[in-house]
Amino acid sequence: MHLEVRLTSDPIPAAWPVPAAARGAGAWIEFRGVVRGEENGQPIAALEYEAYAPMAEREMRRILDELAREHPCLAARVVHRVGLIPVGEAAIYVGVAGRHRAEALALLAAFMDRLKQDVPIWKRRALAAAALAGQPGTRPGGADFQTATARVFNPPTAVAAPEPRPSKVGGTAGGETCAPARAGMVPPAGSTSDRPASADEVRELVRSLCRPLEPERVPLPRALGRVLREPVRAPEDLPPFDRSAVDGFAVRLDDPAEQFQVVDEIRAGDWKPRSLHPGEAVRLATGGALPDDGLQVLLQEDTRLEGDRVMVLRRERARNIRFRGEDARAGGVLVEAGTVLGAGALGLLASAGCAEALVSRVPRAVHLVTGNEIVPPEQAPAPGQIRDSNSALVRGFLASWGVVPVQRRLPEDAAALATALEDPSLAETDLLLISGGASVGRHDFTRRALETAGFVILVSKTTARPGKPLIVAQRGATLAFGLPGNPLAHFVCLHLYVRAALEAWSGPAARNDFTLGTLAADLPAEAHDRETFWPARWQLAGGEVGLMPLHWRSSGDLTALAAANALLRLPAGAGTLGRGSRVEFLRTDLGP
Amino acid sequence: MRILFFAHLRDVTGCAELELACGETDADGLWRQLLVAHPELARFRGSVRLAKNAEYAPPDARFGDADEVALIPPVSGG
Numbered sequence: 001m002h003l004e005v006r007l008t009s010d011p012i013p014a015a016w017p018v019p020a021a022a023r024g025a026g027a028w029i030e031f032r033g034v035v036r037g038e039e040n041g042q043p044i045a046a047l048e049y050e051a052y053a054p055m056a057e058r059e060m061r062r063i064l065d066e067l068a069r070e071h072p073c074l075a076a077r078v079v080h081r082v083g084l085i086p087v088g089e090a091a092i093y094v095g096v097a098g099r100h101r102a103e104a105l106a107l108l109a110a111f112m113d114r115l116k117q118d119v120p121i122w123k124r125r126a127l128a129a130a131a132l133a134g135q136p137g138t139r140p141g142g143a144d145f146q147t148a149t150a151r152v153f154n155p156p157t158a159v160a161a162p163e164p165r166p167s168k169v170g171g172t173a174g175g176e177t178c179a180p181a182r183a184g185m186v187p188p189a190g191s192t193s194d195r196p197a198s199a200d201e202v203r204e205l206v207r208s209l210c211r212p213l214e215p216e217r218v219p220l221p222r223a224l225g226r227v228l229r230e231p232v233r234a235p236e237d238l239p240p241f242d243r244s245a246v247d248g249f250a251v252r253l254d255d256p257a258e259q260f261q262v263v264d265e266i267r268a269g270d271w272k273p274r275s276l277h278p279g280e281a282v283r284l285a286t287g288g289a290l291p292d293d294g295l296q297v298l299l300q301e302d303t304r305l306e307g308d309r310v311m312v313l314r315r316e317r318a319r320n321i322r323f324r325g326e327d328a329r330a331g332g333v334l335v336e337a338g339t340v341l342g343a344g345a346l347g348l349l350a351s352a353g354c355a356e357a358l359v360s361r362v363p364r365a366v367h368l369v370t371g372n373e374i375v376p377p378e379q380a381p382a383p384g385q386i387r388d389s390n391s392a393l394v395r396g397f398l399a400s401w402g403v404v405p406v407q408r409r410l411p412e413d414a415a416a417l418a419t420a421l422e423d424p425s426l427a428e429t430d431l432l433l434i435s436g437g438a439s440v441g442r443h444d445f446t447r448r449a450l451e452t453a454g455f456v457i458l459v460s461k462t463t464a465r466p467g468k469p470l471i472v473a474q475r476g477a478t479l480a481f482g483l484p485g486n487p488l489a490h491f492v493c494l495h496l497y498v499r500a501a502l503e504a505w506s507g508p509a510a511r512n513d514f515t516l517g518t519l520a521a522d523l524p525a526e527a528h529d530r531e532t533f534w535p536a537r538w539q540l541a542g543g544e545v546g547l548m549p550l551h552w553r554s555s556g557d558l559t560a561l562a563a564a565n566a567l568l569r570l571p572a573g574a575g576t577l578g579r580g581s582r583v584e585f586l587r588t589d590l591g592p
Numbered sequence: 593m594r595i596l597f598f599a600h601l602r603d604v605t606g607c608a609e610l611e612l613a614c615g616e617t618d619a620d621g622l623w624r625q626l627l628v629a630h631p632e633l634a635r636f637r638g639s640v641r642l643a644k645n646a647e648y649a650p651p652d653a654r655f656g657d658a659d660e661v662a663l664i665p666p667v668s669g670g
Contacts, residue, residue, distance in 0.1 A: 033670050055646035121669025122599035428635040476632030
């Protein structure tokens with residue numbers, strides 16, 4: 001078979017002459033894979049592809065040679081584009097010439113499947129539509145490529161070697177080299193981790209640090225609440241055959257008779273194709289397969305059965321048939337990539353024969369609780385001690401994301417925390433939560449331990465309350481949060497910041513944002529110079545979201561939390577808000 | 593030997609390639625050395641395939657200092 005295989009960074013031409021080697025072919029089949037306008041449910045302007053060029057070309061040739069033994073063809077031309085590819089343009093072109101169409105089509109289909117398994121080409125990142133519009137100067141591969149909004153903190157950038165040598169690797173630009181020593185992450189340029197960050201800044205920073213985790217294939221029961229990472233298509237038409245929507249009698253649509261001879265009975269699950277002649281009827285149960293085309297199902301209640309004769313009492317125009325392909329056509333997308341899988345979606349996947357779904361991996365989490373005053377819940381606290389409530393709070397919060405953390409209680413002791421942070425298993429941990437005290441000393445203790453263990457401190461305090469002494473730090477792929485010890489501060493920080501990380505790791509569809517609601521009661525508060533997050537209970541009343549602020553005195557207050565299912569956002573300096581005021585709130589009762 | 597990183601592994605390691613002197617070794621030995629230089633790669637080990645001189649390496653492959661070794665994370669072309 002004649003092969004023409006290459007990668008290119010140029011647009012793929014709209015029309016292309018048939019290769020000379022295809023002379024004598026009975027079929028010349030062309031396929032263009034085109035960049036769609038959305039990725040994971042988000043509108044995009046372009047996709048960036050990256051390749052290991054020498055291997056990609058070699059692998060494509062190898063696959064084509066191998067497939068040609070099973071599907072002998074005359075010629076194939078494959079061109080894969082790399083770099084930035086705008087929506088609507090082709091990322092891949094495949095042309096196959098065969099003596100007959102069957103082998104050419106078979107080779108094309110098999111090649112595309114193998115390409116997606118084995119050829120080292122990657123969709124690198126999607127360029128959001130908004131980003132392109134707002135930032136004309138955006139470069140592919142640049143640090144500002146992924147998010148549209150201006151960022152206070154830049155994401156960590158790669159460390160370049162003092163003397164980068166030109167990369168021999170093909171593919172996209174940006175083949176940075178690095179020194180043999182561990183590169184690690186550098187502190188984000190321009191960030192001063194001592195400057196207090198606003199809640200929005202911290203959320204934006206966290207989102208910029210977390211990309212969707214690699215997908216894994218899991219059985220459907222384990223996929224609930226997780227983000228689907230590939231579109232699932234209908235393997236056949238749904239329904240797969242014309243079926244009756246009612247119990248009744250199938251007769252020919254063009255047969256005006258008022259009496260029919262019942263010649264057969266078809267129940268759901270039967271398959272009895274037959275030609276129906278004038279004057280004949282077939283008794284059908286709901287879901288039963290129609291025996292023929294051009295039929296109508298008369299409702300059982302519109303007929304009277306006498307022996308094997310059925311009399312028509314009333315005849316309407318409705319055919320009472322669910323036609324083949326009415327729900328979905330074979331090959332059509334049933335569930336889009338980026339969907340959070342609920343019970344309904346799982347049922348649909350099962351009906352399409354998808355027993356295992358490709359979903360984002362669940363993050364691995366470790367939770368360390370430090371403090372000398374805490375005792376386990378089952379133990380009676382001595383004077384000066386308190387029971388550990390944060391372990392249960394964190395575990396419950398993470399459970400709605402399917403995350404089961406490894407939890408440990410540690411004495412407030414620098415050596416104990418240092419040892420825990422040196423644990424090699426932490427290298428494989430995505431999320432590290434450290435619950436500590438709220439005092440300045442305790443906060444500094446956590447911060448110092450993280451720094452000593454090689455974490456880069458990105459945030460060390462916020463302007464929000466509660467949760468001012470928050471720490472956000474990073475080491476390799478591990479994102480760490482130092483949470484102030486008070487339960488209310490925990491609750492707020494988990495829902496504001498840790499949730500942002502869980503969302504970003506799952507995929508964009510999982511995102512939950514502030515929305516507007518109406519206060520159902522006065523919120524008497526002193527004007528505070530910091531943005532405040534207030535626990536509340538939302539409920540629907542008369543078609544409106546009513547928000548009942550919950551009473552709390554200090555950030556150690558747990559009683560308010562037991563009833564809370566929302567956080568109100570009160571701007572700095574807000575003061576008392578009357579019943580009926582519109583306020584922003586974030587639901588805290590939502591999973592992904 | 594020269595180690596090449598692609599896709600998100602570039603973000604994780606912060607580089608596109610790395611020079612590693614580890615003598616002749618097998619895949620396990622190679623990973624041990626790699627994880628010393630980039631412990632953050634550990635969590636990707638299960639999903640990454642190794643390529644030697646632009647071909648997927650069989651499980652019993654030996655790697656030497658003259659080889660170009662690429663870490664191939666799950667691909668997504670097409």
